[in-house]
Amino acid sequence: MKSGPVQKVVIAGGGSAGWMTAAALANATQGSCEITLVESEEIGTIGVGEATIPPVKYFNARLGIDEATFLRETSGTFKLGIEFINWTRDGHAYFHPFGQYGAEFDEVPFYQYLIRELIAGRESSVDGYSMAWAAAKAGRFEHPARDRRLIQSTFDYAYHFDATLYARFLRRYAEQRGVTRVEGRMVDAMQDGETGFVRSVTLEDGRAFNGDLFIDCTGFFGLLIEKTMKTGFEDWSHWLPCNRAVAVACKADEPLLPYTKSTAKTAGWQWRIPLQHRVGNGYVFCDDYLSPQDAESELLASLEGEPFAEPRHLRFQTGRRKKFWNGNVVAIGLSAGFMEPLESTSLHLIQYGIMRLLAMFPGRDMSPLLAEEYNALTAAEYERIRDFLILHYKATERRSDGFWRHCSEMDVPERLAYKIDHFRSHGMIVSDERELFTNPSWIAVYLGQGVVPERAPALSGMRAAVPVAERLGQVRSAMKEAVAAMPDHRAFIERYCKSALQ
Numbered sequence: 001m002k003s004g005p006v007q008k009v010v011i012a013g014g015g016s017a018g019w020m021t022a023a024a025l026a027n028a029t030q031g032s033c034e035i036t037l038v039e040s041e042e043i044g045t046i047g048v049g050e051a052t053i054p055p056v057k058y059f060n061a062r063l064g065i066d067e068a069t070f071l072r073e074t075s076g077t078f079k080l081g082i083e084f085i086n087w088t089r090d091g092h093a094y095f096h097p098f099g100q101y102g103a104e105f106d107e108v109p110f111y112q113y114l115i116r117e118l119i120a121g122r123e124s125s126v127d128g129y130s131m132a133w134a135a136a137k138a139g140r141f142e143h144p145a146r147d148r149r150l151i152q153s154t155f156d157y158a159y160h161f162d163a164t165l166y167a168r169f170l171r172r173y174a175e176q177r178g179v180t181r182v183e184g185r186m187v188d189a190m191q192d193g194e195t196g197f198v199r200s201v202t203l204e205d206g207r208a209f210n211g212d213l214f215i216d217c218t219g220f221f222g223l224l225i226e227k228t229m230k231t232g233f234e235d236w237s238h239w240l241p242c243n244r245a246v247a248v249a250c251k252a253d254e255p256l257l258p259y260t261k262s263t264a265k266t267a268g269w270q271w272r273i274p275l276q277h278r279v280g281n282g283y284v285f286c287d288d289y290l291s292p293q294d295a296e297s298e299l300l301a302s303l304e305g306e307p308f309a310e311p312r313h314l315r316f317q318t319g320r321r322k323k324f325w326n327g328n329v330v331a332i333g334l335s336a337g338f339m340e341p342l343e344s345t346s347l348h349l350i351q352y353g354i355m356r357l358l359a360m361f362p363g364r365d366m367s368p369l370l371a372e373e374y375n376a377l378t379a380a381e382y383e384r385i386r387d388f389l390i391l392h393y394k395a396t397e398r399r400s401d402g403f404w405r406h407c408s409e410m411d412v413p414e415r416l417a418y419k420i421d422h423f424r425s426h427g428m429i430v431s432d433e434r435e436l437f438t439n440p441s442w443i444a445v446y447l448g449q450g451v452v453p454e455r456a457p458a459l460s461g462m463r464a465a466v467p468v469a470e471r472l473g474q475v476r477s478a479m480k481e482a483v484a485a486m487p488d489h490r491a492f493i494e495r496y497c498k499s500a501l502q
Contacts, residue, residue: 017333
């Protein structure tokens, strides 16, 4: 088995996964190894994942990418969270914010006092204590304050952007740092007879490219991780039954909102993602309960503006590979697994797959210990995100449609059931180590979808000297003043990062 540092990396496939990987590897290795990316323009990319979560900011920062430049190049906008409409029941909505609720004023956490007030009937919703929602519903945005004493520091943000433009932007970045792009359709891979490692990929025209480390970014097809390495797939569709989507972009007729909308529909849900130059729309659904033709009709009927093209239909299966790193192949993006875009985690999983690979970057011998740890950490992350997504489907009062009845009655993973039981019984958040979605996220979905604790956490009712009502009033007043001073989202974009595509 060869030893020494990796000399050649081959990235199979482009799109967001391929070019994020290429850019990050080029930045980290600084020309010490040869990086080749092979992709075919004929195949194209999925290109519907345009909403993100806050950690994406750190990926760009690590690459030294200026935020305003990135947003101009990708027609990007800001995202303060997701509004979930009709998920609990028709006519009901709640907001999953980026950032915390309220501002801490005692050793008992703010959210526990808020739960106490909700149970007592003195408050009706947690949304009123989210700085992110206060700004979002007013259509306003500015960067969070750095002074932790200010209420303006209690929210966070992510982006909406055109994923195809992002891949192009990163391609330029990567090629400027020495990455070689090869145009061609991959049809086969050659393996070492002794180790089983991939030694080269072969293109349709007969060209072959050899390497030490191969990154599979070939999407659902999984040319290397599955077709070649026979890794296997763990199916989660019994918990996340949506298996299709139809997507289309349209003209924007509404104000430029700084948040994503997710609206529950007959057999799934519809997304609305506002960019500077258009609105991305899609219907994620289960074809056991709705035909693709009916889903397309339902989506087109709900658009706010004229569609720019014919709707695109996609098939998928929720789940993950049994290994993400197998031999000398690492799967990144859709080739590693698929988590439906309900909480905008697709680019996050690409990002952290890359960051984890850089942290455990192998030599040419491909240490099994590194692969084992990479697989364990990545599997745990997928499962934690999976459970958070399942919660949205399980916790619903919708019963009029067969799809939602199935979701509300299904068994859930044991760990998720344990978490739900804790919150329902005592208002306590059970958090796993390295949880992507922290306490505010779980609170938003629990309370937003009707999982109300039977009793408030004990200490919240034992500190009579704490002026809770007064403190809550101060938080509301501070938020109102802060939002009034913020610029309109569109105005902020015009000044900070206006795209030529507008």
